[in-house]
Each structure stands twice: as structure tokens, then as C-alpha cells.
Amino acid sequence: MQTGQKLFPWYIIILLLSAVLAIAGCSTRANDPATVARYLAPVPDGATAAHTPAFIVKEPQHQYNRIGSPAIRPSASGKPVAIVDPEQPTLFFETTAFTTPRGTYRNLVYRVHFPEVPFFWTSPNLTAGKNPGLLIIYTLDDQDRLLLVTTVHTCGCYLAFLPTPLLDRARYPADWPEGEQSVFGYRLPARAEPPGNDGQRLAFTLESQTHRIGAVDYADPGDQPGEEVAMHLAPMRGLHALPFELGVRSFFETSGPRNGYVRNNTKILERLLISWWAFDWRVGEDKAFGGGDTSPAIFYTSLKFWARKASDMKDFPKFLAYWGWGL
Secondary structure, rough: OOOOOOOHHHHHHHHHHHHHHOOOOOOOOEEEEEEEEEEEEOOOOOOOOOHHEEEEEEEEOOHHOOEEEEEEEEEOOEEEEEEEEOOOOOOEEEEEEEEEOOOEEEEEEEEOOOOOEOOOEEOOOOOOEEEEEEEEEEEOOOOEEHHHHHHHHEOOOHHHHHOOOOOOOOOOOOOOOOOEEEOOOOEEOOOOOOOOOOEEEEEEEEEOOOOOOOEEEEEHHHOOOOOEEEEEEHHHHHHEEEEOOEEEEEOEEEOHHHHOEEOOOOOHHHHHHHHHHHHHOOOOEEEOOOOOOOOOOOOOOOOOHHHOOOOOOOHHHHHHOOOOOOO
């Protein structure tokens, strides 16, 4: 190499590719004809219809788009392997509480899983991998008034907040928008307006392949589009005790360096493009949250490695404070 010759900055190309894939929400192939299905579960004890999510799933003819049920199956060698059965949709639920100097609150925590985010050469989805999931959290005050809805994929990515008019505007982050918010390439409402009647639910429209939330609105279950799919309702702790042969196994690894991570859930593209600058070899892999989880896996929601613990959703008060919410 000649003296003074500059190396071509390949790292810049990698950074730009990472940013494009992340902001675009993992570009997808052109959607098939607009078919949808509406997934509904019973209202859990301790909740109301207005505090129970509905899901509008795009292109349910593709198994990878369907909400399913996590299960453990034996591999060819007899070892336990995690899958998500798209023929048996389940909504997992639990109630938790937390306290801040300003008050006591209750979280209604919902979780769903999908068979996979697929990889296609024509649409190399950044989050491609098996068994991904989505969390919807309703935060209520001590009078059971809904103040805030939090949505996040179970990898900690694509975090979004939907405050309601019952939350004092002074408790919002200082720069909160008025009409819409941008969430990594999607436009969502900046607030969750009150339902028109007691039977309405927040309906979360899930995009094809990526399961990203593309729209949110209150609607009567019967008025939502598509064929209705009944979901089972199960306790969150059930994810830690799935039937396997003569006993039970967790949907999550329970020992070793992947303790607390969903089994069979490696995210190759995120590892290749993000892990080295996020300082996390397992970046993008889905994790346990609640249901009795005591694993050391940090459920961080910021890629800033110095903010890993501050943005950890397992410490919900600290997590809210990090993102500017003054509950």
C-alpha cells in the first residue's frame, strides 16, 4: 500500500445500513392483498374491556404473522426446542404493582409471541429470527384510571408510549408531540384517547413479517375488520412451565450465558450489524419479563450501552423516569 493511501471507510457503510434497516422497521416485501384477522381474548380478572388489547394481524395466511402459543418440542437428538404454534393463539397476562414518590400504580401486562420474523433476500428484516414477542402494558393509578400504555417487542426494541388524557400533561416528557409520534419509521398517535363506550378495546394493527405496530385505535370488537380468531388467556408464569415429555420446561433458557433469553432465538442480522457498537453479543434477542422471572438478563430499551440499567424495564419506575415520564 502506498504511503498516505486512505482506507475505504467500510464501517460507514455498515453503520448506514444498520440505521436504514432499523428506522425502516425492517423493510418488507410488498404486502399481499389486504387480508387481516382480529385476535381477541377474554377480559382477564382485574381488568376491563377497555384495558384489554385486541390485535389486527395483517396477512394471517402466512404462518409467521399469526399470534401463537409457545411450546417445547424434542429435537432429533431429544433436546428441548422452543417453537410457537400458530394454530393455538395465546395472550399471556399478569398484574404487577409499583410505587414512586408520586403514587402507587398497577400494571396490566400482556404478552404475545409469533413463530418468526422471516428473512427474505428481497426484504432482509433486521429482527429476523424465531419465537419473537410483543408486550403491551397498561399502567393504572390507584383509582384504576388508565394513565399510560407502553408497547415494546420482547427484545426491548421499538418502544412506544401512549399517554391518556387522564395523565397530567406536566408528567409527560418535555418534548412530547401533540398529534402524532414517529416510532422507528411508523406514525402512531401521540395519545390514547378515551374509548367511546365500555366495550371498546385498543386495537393494535400488526404489520406483516415484522409484527411492528402500525396503527392504534379504540374500536368495538365486532366492528374490527377480518375474521375473528379466539385467543386463549393464560398466566404469564405459564411461559416458565411449558409441558415437555413427563415434566415442564421454560420457554426461556434457565442457565448459562443465555439465562433469561427465549430459546432458539438468535438474531443474526442484529448481531452482525449492531452488536459490536452496542457492546452486546446478544442484542435483539427476546427475553423474559415478569411471570416470576429472576434471571440476570437486562430488559434494556435503549441501545446506549451506558443507559442499559437505567432503561431496564424490569425496574419500571426507573425505566419510566429514564424516558421522561413523571409518574
